[in-house]
Amino acid sequence: MSEEKATTGEAAVKETIQEILVKNTVHIGSKIKVKHMEKFIFRLRADGVYLIDINKTVERLNIAARFISFFQPEKVVVVSTHVYGAKPVQKFCELTGCVPITERFEPGSFTNPQLETYMEPELILVSDPRYDRQAVIEARIARIPVIAMCSTDNTFNDIDLVIPMNNRGRLALPYAFWYLAQRVLVERGVLTEELASNIKPDDFLAVQPSE
Amino acid sequence: MSDQIILPTCTSCHRPITPHEPAVSFPCPNCGKVRIWRCRVCRELAREYTCPSCGFVGP
Numbered sequence: 001m002s003e004e005k006a007t008t009g010e011a012a013v014k015e016t017i018q019e020i021l022v023k024n025t026v027h028i029g030s031k032i033k034v035k036h037m038e039k040f041i042f043r044l045r046a047d048g049v050y051l052i053d054i055n056k057t058v059e060r061l062n063i064a065a066r067f068i069s070f071f072q073p074e075k076v077v078v079v080s081t082h083v084y085g086a087k088p089v090q091k092f093c094e095l096t097g098c099v100p101i102t103e104r105f106e107p108g109s110f111t112n113p114q115l116e117t118y119m120e121p122e123l124i125l126v127s128d129p130r131y132d133r134q135a136v137i138e139a140r141i142a143r144i145p146v147i148a149m150c151s152t153d154n155t156f157n158d159i160d161l162v163i164p165m166n167n168r169g170r171l172a173l174p175y176a177f178w179y180l181a182q183r184v185l186v187e188r189g190v191l192t193e194e195l196a197s198n199i200k201p202d203d204f205l206a207v208q209p210s211e
Numbered sequence: 212m213s214d215q216i217i218l219p220t221c222t223s224c225h226r227p228i229t230p231h232e233p234a235v236s237f238p239c240p241n242c243g244k245v246r247i248w249r250c251r252v253c254r255e256l257a258r259e260y261t262c263p264s265c266g267f268v269g270p
Contacts, residue, residue, distance in 0.1 A: 036257055063267070066240065066241065067237075070238050143235050143236075155257065157254070157256075159270050160254070161269055161270055162269075162270045
């Protein structure tokens with residue numbers, strides 16, 4: 001009986017997370033579909049936009065969080081040069097201790113030891129492999145695994161783990177990073193109830209709702 | 212003279228990976244028990260890899 005209750009409770013929580021993500025357009029793709037993303041696509045909308053399977057998005061976010069938790073926080077670099085990705089990445093790194101790169105990615109940051117910005121990360125998370133192409137190229141040279149948030153028109157070249165989601169939305173990126181931050185803390189075993197109540201998706205938004 | 216070097220093999224194509232090749236290795240994202248190796252070509256072509264322990268298929 002208690003097992004049934006637990007299962008029902010978990011399903012309810014899962015639905016809630018999926019509903020939250022769907023409400024904030026995390027599942028919206030684009031009008032272009034590439035072959036690599038076919039297995040993550042749910043259906044084609046009447047206006048020609050491909051929709052991403054939200055279950056697979058949540059599953060991959062959980063796997064990505066587990067993957068990030070295998071590494072030391074200071075050895076994980078999160079790159080987002082996208083305008084909507086800067087604030088969520090900064091907040092994500094503030095919570096998890098990772099290193100953010102939200103402005104221009106200086107070429108050589110992972111490959112040229114003479115630069116001041118040189119660093120030797122063990123894992124890279126990029127919000128869009130096309131926007132952050134320089135980081136992906138340098139990760140390939142430096143032999144660093146890459147996690148990427150991919151929409152329906154992104155290819156998987158030089159990427160080791162894909163999170164299928166809308167990576168250009170004003171709300172999609174903040175909510176995805178909010179959920180990912182929570183999951184990373186859960187995987188590390190440091191998420192307390194007090195901390196969980198303090199992590200709000202509004203803090204990840206570039207523009208606060210009241211403004 | 213009889214010592215042999217055992218090269219790691221790519222999880223996708225099972226080709227031996229030479230030391231200077233820009234290949235990548237990381238623990239399985241799902242279970243973390245097995246180390247996954249991906250050679251340069253498989254990364255470039257986005258070939259799928261499967262974890263021998265948990266069956267996770269990536270990327």
